Amino acid sequence: MRIDKLLAHSGLGTRKEVKKLLKTKIVEVNDAIVTDPKTHVDPDTDKVTVGGEPIDYQEFVYFMMHKPQGVISATEDEMHDTVLDLLEPNDSMQEPHPVGRLDIDTEGLLILTNDGRLTHRLLSPKRHVDKVYYVEVEGLLTEGDIDVFKQGVVLDDDYETMPAELTILETDQDSHRSIAELTIREGKFHQVKRMMAAVGKRVVYLKRVSMGPIELDSSLELGSYRELTNDEINLLKEV
Numbered sequence: 001m002r003i004d005k006l007l008a009h010s011g012l013g014t015r016k017e018v019k020k021l022l023k024t025k026i027v028e029v030n031d032a033i034v035t036d037p038k039t040h041v042d043p044d045t046d047k048v049t050v051g052g053e054p055i056d057y058q059e060f061v062y063f064m065m066h067k068p069q070g071v072i073s074a075t076e077d078e079m080h081d082t083v084l085d086l087l088e089p090n091d092s093m094q095e096p097h098p099v100g101r102l103d104i105d106t107e108g109l110l111i112l113t114n115d116g117r118l119t120h121r122l123l124s125p126k127r128h129v130d131k132v133y134y135v136e137v138e139g140l141l142t143e144g145d146i147d148v149f150k151q152g153v154v155l156d157d158d159y160e161t162m163p164a165e166l167t168i169l170e171t172d173q174d175s176h177r178s179i180a181e182l183t184i185r186e187g188k189f190h191q192v193k194r195m196m197a198a199v200g201k202r203v204v205y206l207k208r209v210s211m212g213p214i215e216l217d218s219s220l221e222l223g224s225y226r227e228l229t230n231d232e233i234n235l236l237k238e239v
């Protein structure tokens with residue numbers, strides 16, 4: 001890859017800024033000064049230093065975000081901000097994308113990465129990665145609903161979902177509302193909302209709390225994010 005791209009992706013500035021940096025003759029590749037932004041380097045084998053300090057280039061980036069309502073989990077949108085707008089410029093440099101979608105009014109765990117192979121694995125319909133949602137509904141959830149979900153629910157388009165696990169946390173007769181945790185193994189469009197609609201309930205609040213082995217970090221404020229730890233990345237790669 002070009003040295004200017006590597007330096008920019010390592011957080012040393014925009015391509016323009018990096019070009020200026022190269023002119024100052026403090027960038028070395030394998031101990032030789034490099035000034036040409038087009039110079040080709042191999043991040044795996046070449047030693048790149050700036051002012052004598054080695055560059056820590058990571059090809060892939062992995063983040064977990066606590067997605068707030070009101071932003072779209074896509075890379076671009078004409079009407080609304082996307083989750084990418086919540087990233088610091090340095091972190092969007094390597095063009096991460098959201099792994100799967102959460103609705104605009106859904107909060108919770110969203111993984112972002114530029115590792116396309118991992119995204120493909122996590123979203124592959126063959127892998128059945130568990131997704132756990134905390135859900136509040138209008139209506140009283142029942143033991144019968146648990147059984148229906150266990151069997152697989154027929155949605156409004158006649159699709160029958162895979163078995164899902166519903167745990168009722170609270171039912172309130174006065175407000176006629178319930179709170180539950182729902183584990184699904186697919187990612188159909190509006191799946192939780194449509195499953196709840198199939199048993200006559202309306203979702204009023206939805207939050208994803210985990211995806212496969214990754215749980216939403218409870219210290220992450222709505223709209224904030226952090227890098228995944230190496231352990232979390234390794235767990236994801238085992239999925």
Ligand code: URA
Nearest residue numbers: 103106190191192193
């Ligand atoms: N199911 C939904 O209905 N919406 C989401 O955002 C995620 C799962």
